[in-house]
Amino acid sequence: MLKPQVMEQLKKIVGAENFATGAQELICYGYDATQMEFLPDCVVHPADANEVSQILKLANVEKFPVFPRGAGSGFTGGALPKGGGVVLVTTRMNKILRIDTDNLVAEVEPGVVTEQFQIEVEKLGLFYPPDPASLKFSTLGGNVAECAGGPRAVKYGVTKDFVMGLEVVVPTGEIIRTGGETVKGVVGYDLTKLLCGSEGTLGIITKIIFKLLPYPAAKKTMLTVFDSIDGAAQAVSTIIKGKIIPTTLEFMDHATLTCVDRRFNLGLPAEGRAVLLIEVDGDPDLIEKQAGAIHDLIQPLGLVQFRVAKNAAESEELWRVRRLVSPSLRDVNPDKFNEDIVVPRSKVPDVIRKIEVIQQRYDIPIVNFGHAGDGNIHVNIMIDKSQAGQEEKAHQAIKEVFQAALDLGGTMSGEHGVGLAKQPYIPLELSAEQIGVMQGIKRALDPNNILNPGKMFPA
Amino acid sequence: MTKKNSPLERVEKELKKCVKCGACRANCPAFSAFQREPAVARGKVALAQHIMKGDITLDDGSYAAMSKCLLCGSCVEKCPNVVPTDEIVVAAREALAQQRGLTTFHQAVGRVVANRSLMNLGALAARILGPLFFRKVPATSGLRLRFPLPFLGGTRHIPQLAKKPFLKRHPEEIPGKPGQPRVAFFVGCMSNFVYTEIGEATLALLQHMGCTVVIPKLQNCCGLPAMSGGDINTVRELAEKNLAVLEACRADYVVTSCATCGGALHRLYPLVVGKRNPELAERLKALADKCIDTAVLLQKLGFNPEETGGGENLKVTYHDPCHLRTAGITKEPRRLLTATPGVQLVEMEGADKCCGLGGTFNVYHYDSSMKINAGKTAAIQATGADAVATGCPGCMMQLSDGLKQAGDKTKVIHTVQLLASKIRR
Ligand SMILES: Cc1cc2nc3c(=O)[nH]c(=O)nc-3n(C[C@H](O)[C@H](O)[C@H](O)COP(=O)(O)OP(=O)(O)OC[C@H]3O[C@@H](n4cnc5c(N)ncnc54)[C@H](O)[C@@H]3O)c2cc1C
Ligand code: SF4
Ligand code: SF4
Numbered sequence: 001m002l003k004p005q006v007m008e009q010l011k012k013i014v015g016a017e018n019f020a021t022g023a024q025e026l027i028c029y030g031y032d033a034t035q036m037e038f039l040p041d042c043v044v045h046p047a048d049a050n051e052v053s054q055i056l057k058l059a060n061v062e063k064f065p066v067f068p069r070g071a072g073s074g075f076t077g078g079a080l081p082k083g084g085g086v087v088l089v090t091t092r093m094n095k096i097l098r099i100d101t102d103n104l105v106a107e108v109e110p111g112v113v114t115e116q117f118q119i120e121v122e123k124l125g126l127f128y129p130p131d132p133a134s135l136k137f138s139t140l141g142g143n144v145a146e147c148a149g150g151p152r153a154v155k156y157g158v159t160k161d162f163v164m165g166l167e168v169v170v171p172t173g174e175i176i177r178t179g180g181e182t183v184k185g186v187v188g189y190d191l192t193k194l195l196c197g198s199e200g201t202l203g204i205i206t207k208i209i210f211k212l213l214p215y216p217a218a219k220k221t222m223l224t225v226f227d228s229i230d231g232a233a234q235a236v237s238t239i240i241k242g243k244i245i246p247t248t249l250e251f252m253d254h255a256t257l258t259c260v261d262r263r264f265n266l267g268l269p270a271e272g273r274a275v276l277l278i279e280v281d282g283d284p285d286l287i288e289k290q291a292g293a294i295h296d297l298i299q300p301l302g303l304v305q306f307r308v309a310k311n312a313a314e315s316e317e318l319w320r321v322r323r324l325v326s327p328s329l330r331d332v333n334p335d336k337f338n339e340d341i342v343v344p345r346s347k348v349p350d351v352i353r354k355i356e357v358i359q360q361r362y363d364i365p366i367v368n369f370g371h372a373g374d375g376n377i378h379v380n381i382m383i384d385k386s387q388a389g390q391e392e393k394a395h396q397a398i399k400e401v402f403q404a405a406l407d408l409g410g411t412m413s414g415e416h417g418v419g420l421a422k423q424p425y426i427p428l429e430l431s432a433e434q435i436g437v438m439q440g441i442k443r444a445l446d447p448n449n450i451l452n453p454g455k456m457f458p459a
Numbered sequence: 460m461t462k463k464n465s466p467l468e469r470v471e472k473e474l475k476k477c478v479k480c481g482a483c484r485a486n487c488p489a490f491s492a493f494q495r496e497p498a499v500a501r502g503k504v505a506l507a508q509h510i511m512k513g514d515i516t517l518d519d520g521s522y523a524a525m526s527k528c529l530l531c532g533s534c535v536e537k538c539p540n541v542v543p544t545d546e547i548v549v550a551a552r553e554a555l556a557q558q559r560g561l562t563t564f565h566q567a568v569g570r571v572v573a574n575r576s577l578m579n580l581g582a583l584a585a586r587i588l589g590p591l592f593f594r595k596v597p598a599t600s601g602l603r604l605r606f607p608l609p610f611l612g613g614t615r616h617i618p619q620l621a622k623k624p625f626l627k628r629h630p631e632e633i634p635g636k637p638g639q640p641r642v643a644f645f646v647g648c649m650s651n652f653v654y655t656e657i658g659e660a661t662l663a664l665l666q667h668m669g670c671t672v673v674i675p676k677l678q679n680c681c682g683l684p685a686m687s688g689g690d691i692n693t694v695r696e697l698a699e700k701n702l703a704v705l706e707a708c709r710a711d712y713v714v715t716s717c718a719t720c721g722g723a724l725h726r727l728y729p730l731v732v733g734k735r736n737p738e739l740a741e742r743l744k745a746l747a748d749k750c751i752d753t754a755v756l757l758q759k760l761g762f763n764p765e766e767t768g769g770g771e772n773l774k775v776t777y778h779d780p781c782h783l784r785t786a787g788i789t790k791e792p793r794r795l796l797t798a799t800p801g802v803q804l805v806e807m808e809g810a811d812k813c814c815g816l817g818g819t820f821n822v823y824h825y826d827s828s829m830k831i832n833a834g835k836t837a838a839i840q841a842t843g844a845d846a847v848a849t850g851c852p853g854c855m856m857q858l859s860d861g862l863k864q865a866g867d868k869t870k871v872i873h874t875v876q877l878l879a880s881k882i883r884r
Pocket of ligand 1: 134200201204480
């Protein structure tokens with residue numbers, strides 16, 4: 001519990017209207033998309049790096065924890081104030097500071113909503129590709145802190161691939177700049193990359209410099225249906241081997257399709273066992289050729305349907321299939337654990353087969369879909385928490401799914417991070433030595449352990 | 460521990476559906492105005508969950524949070540789990556009013572924000588607006604909740620009451636052509652007392668289509684403003700009266716030109732009143748099925764705007780009222796407008812965004828309401844349109860207020876007025 005004088009000081013730093021201790025505010029800044037809940041002692045909405053710095057300096061003197069929070073859409077509880085303390089919300093730092101069309105860079109504050117940024121750069125013919133499914137509400141600061149990715153990662157990469165520089169308030173309160181806006185730069189350690197995906201444990205990001213691209217001239221969307229999961233998986237590697245890098249290669253397995261079809265009746269062919277949603281972008285002539293080449297490449301792999309969108313409306317219609325996945329899943333079971341393992345692209349069929357075995361062993365439905373183009377599969381373990389033993393079973397199954405991904409040379413999480421939710425599984429992937437090095441970095445930057453404590457590493 | 464007999468019990472199942480994903484942050488107008496989590500749908504659902512459990516002290520913060528909702532349904536429309544936050548907020552408001560031993564949430568909020576006109580809503584409105592208003596507008600009309608407005612702030616523009624209410628001008632039944640549908644016209648307070656021209660245009664169009672039009676004199680306020688105040692007893696009373704009156708019309712359709720009334724008849728009556736009175740539920744459902752927006756009915760009957768509409772050279776932009784948009788009605792009005800001679804339809808940016816009125820939200824939080832509206836005004840101005848058309852008199856009032864305060868001369872008009880502009884009355 002924070003001392004009243006300390007609360008007063010915090011209130012002074014951010015101003016009374018940006019400081020809250022009411023039960024309603026505490027509740028509303030105590031959850032995120034994990035649906036876990038912890039109550040903070042107070043909530044602050046600082047305006048800029050200067051205020052953030054004062055808060056962190058005070059925290060080091062008074063030894064209270066500070067939990068950075070963007071939109072609270074995280075899937076692993078990174079923003080949750082476990083154990084109490086101060087939630088620091090970035091919503092007010094929501095300005096796009098500049099978009100530089102000469103150098104194709106932009107500078108933003110961390111509270112800007114991802115889609116808002118995309119809309120603004122697109123108005124200038126520019127492109128910020130990272131597209132997490134939460135882009136309409138997640139913040140860019142949260143995206144950097146979690147290194148968010150999306151369907152377009154196959155061709156363009158993830159958030160960190162677009163971060164050139166940062167302004168960061170380090171845990172001890174100093175404001176530093178990392179990186180810059182030049183394409184090259186080798187002076188000192190690459191702190192920018194270290195901060196990407198650091199889940200708010202190493203510093204509070206107060207400005208971000210992003211690299212931008214020219215907006216692609218055109219795109220083409222294809223919906224392809226295969227009669228086997230292997231066919232679809234092979235199609236992924238065949239396309240890439242054919243020297244075509246699509247923008248997206250989204251994959252949905254049979255269980256997923258059944259869910260979607262049951263609710264929305266999409267009229268997919270009955271013999272379909274897996275779907276790939278493929279998109280290519282670039283020069284109109286080139287993508288026309290690519291679409292043809294893709295068809296020829298995957299034709300022999302048990303292709304039972306190949307639909308090409310002729311215009312934006314038809315493309316949206318094809319995407320609808322993918323977008324309907326999430327809302328449909330709950331028909332299977334009310335609760336889900338949504339994991340996001342990654343395996344090398346070519347290993348997608350193997351991991352799907354392994355998951356099938358796990359599903360049978362534990363007798364709980366597991367629905368798989370995701371970004372097959374980069375080997376990132378969303379594994380949804382569907383349970384009914386109200387039934388005794390199901391949650392326990394799910395945890396066992398999750399552990400085996402992670403192990404399966406690791407055995408194939410993959411990782412436990414491609415996008416969602418560790419936070420609180422994946423903490424217990426960390427030792428499956430990282431050795432004691434690796435964890436030791438990481439914790440060493442944390443201690444060096446945050447000697448009093450005040451910034452987002454208790455996250456990432458098991459206590 | 461669950462509090463017994465709380466109105467929140469009727470939404471207990473719905474409360475569990477929210478997975479706290481945060482998607483509602485993208486389209487909740489209350490959140491866009493306040494930028495704080497308790498104002499977003501997710502926050503209000505979380506608070507309702509805690510109020511339900513009884514583990515939250517009911518201090519002013521709960522009233523303030525629950526007052527920050529426009530009941531626009533935008534969150535419901537986009538929620539991956541279709542959590543009915545509007546319905547949940549109505550239940551929470553009712554629960555909060557009960558906790559303070561008050562009949563309406565307005566009174567409760569009035570105390571919290573120390574706003575006397577809210578505390579004393581009906582009476583004060585009557586006193587200020589004079590005996591005329593008192594005589595003309597029944598005590599249960601939602602208009603009374605809307606009309607203390609000028610006294611909350613100096614700049615507000617409000618429309619005048621009509622000399623003679625629409626319902627007083629017409630017989631109860633106007634026969635049409637044989638073989639054409641029998642239509643009951645649910646006029647709504649705004650078209651009855653303020654924008655009577657909407658009523659006239661609707662009637663003219665229905666007659667043009669040969670419909671037999673029944674305009675029951677005993678129809679009441681739809682009750683949405685009372686609903687927004689968590690005053691469910693009034694809502695139920697109005698719903699039951701309207702149900703009986705409209706059933707007696709033995710009509711094929713119940714038509715409205717007020718998106719808000721349509722929203723009440725179509726969605727909230729069955730949800731809010733129906734859930735508490737299972738015996739009423741079926742009848743309310745039957746009424747909801749018959750209820751139809753004028754533009755949709757016209758389209759269905761094969762109406763051709765060339766016969767009755769247009770005439771001027773007008774650049775028109777269209778605003779989607781939340782209560783039409785969330786019912787999936789966006790194409791019909793546009794199709795009709797496009798087909799109207801002399802009308803050039805230009806889309807504004809964010810036509811689907813809420814105007815900010817939100818029933819009594821505008822009374823609780825006038826500044827925030829106008830903040831939401833500011834984007835709308837700018838979008839309308841950017842089109843360079845001569846007029847903005849829409850399907851809800853509530854939106855019309857709000858859009859006019861915003862435009863007038865910005866010193867803008869863009870006309871605000873109901874879609875049906877454009878469609879009926881050539882019909883002589
Ligand atoms: C429906 C849905 C779909 C999703 N889809 C995807 C997807 O496709 N791909 C994907 O990668 N993720 C996805 N996510 C997860 C989530 O949206 C992302 O992790 C996102 O980047 C979180 O952003 P946020 O603003 O909500 O951050 P929060 O949840 O508020 O915080 C996340 C972490 O970032 C830290 N943080 C936030 N801001 C700062 C800052 N300024 N400085 C330092 N640390 C900070 C917090 O402390 C926390 O550890 C999805 C989530 C949902 C609910
Ligand atoms: S109300 Fe719907 S959109 Fe909002 S957090 Fe809950 S589930 Fe998500
Ligand atoms: S009904 Fe409208 S204002 Fe209320 S929570 Fe939903 S989106 Fe927000």
